[in-house]
Amino acid sequence: EVQLVQSGAEVKKPGESLKISCEGSGYTFTNYWIGWVRQMPGKSLEWMGIIFPGDSDTRYSPPFQGQVTISADKSIRTTYLQWSSLKASDSAMYYCARKGVVSSDPIDSWGQGTLVTVSA
Amino acid sequence: QSVLTQPPSASGTPGQRVTISCSGSSSNIGSNTVNWYQQLPGTAPKLLIYKNNQRPSGVPDRFSGSKSGTSASLAISGLQSEDEADYYCATWDDSLNVYVVFGGGTKLTVL
Numbered sequence: 001e002v003q004l005v006q007s008g009a010e011v012k013k014p015g016e017s018l019k020i021s022c023e024g025s026g027y028t029f030t031n032y033w034i035g036w037v038r039q040m041p042g043k044s045l046e047w048m049g050i051i052f053p054g055d056s057d058t059r060y061s062p063p064f065q066g067q068v069t070i071s072a073d074k075s076i077r078t079t080y081l082q083w084s085s086l087k088a089s090d091s092a093m094y095y096c097a098r099k100g101v102v103s104s105d106p107i108d109s110w111g112q113g114t115l116v117t118v119s120a
Numbered sequence: 121q122s123v124l125t126q127p128p129s130a131s132g133t134p135g136q137r138v139t140i141s142c143s144g145s146s147s148n149i150g151s152n153t154v155n156w157y158q159q160l161p162g163t164a165p166k167l168l169i170y171k172n173n174q175r176p177s178g179v180p181d182r183f184s185g186s187k188s189g190t191s192a193s194l195a196i197s198g199l200q201s202e203d204e205a206d207y208y209c210a211t212w213d214d215s216l217n218v219y220v221v222f223g224g225g226t227k228l229t230v231l
Binding site for chain 2 (some may be wrong): 033035044045046047049059061062095097099103104106107108109110111112113
């Protein structure tokens with residue numbers, strides 16, 4: 001069974017750094033892309049970026065370029081989303097999601113989500 | 121403002137048939153396949169329809185999808201109370217440096 005398990009909820013102050021994780025299991029980790037999706041309270045889904053753990057090829061959606069860093073450690077089947085200096089507007093639910101290598105492949109599995117709260 | 125346009129809300133009574141539309145452009149829906157996701161309250165999204173009209177195993181055949189030109193639709197027949205959720209369409213856009221674009225979501229209420 002394919003599973004993406006994310007790290008737990010975080011409460012941070014503005015200006016602090018943060019790294020959240022997503023561990024994949026039940027499939028060949030290096031054969032699929034992993035993307036990150038933001039969902040602000042009561043809002044739609046926003047695609048942040050994607051990484052191919054096999055070779056760490058990473059692409060960012062323009063609004064998130066330079067705002068976050070996506071990385072992966074294939075030795076422990078884990079991808080990461082990190083911020084160097086959080087803002088209150090980063091408060092949201094963040095999901096990791098798996099996507100196949102063919103462009104028409106859908107996102108077919110999602111993590112359970114990591115709630116990030118940034119407040120002074 | 122989402123790249124794909126969905127109605128913010130839809131509703132129906134148990135047993136009814138409901139459709140949710142998703143409108144895009146030639147650079148996204150017009151040239152790529154469409155996927156649909158169901159997000160039950162407080163949970164992660166779940167793949168409901170992929171490649172316009174394919175159902176993953178375990179998804180009831182009450183759910184169906186279609187695409188024509190730059191628009192797509194999700195239909196739910198025999199509406200049930202457990203179908204009350206947010207529904208999102210998604211595809212990718214050839215003109216943006218983005219792998220996936222989502223619709224704004226439609227909140228389905230079962231009356």
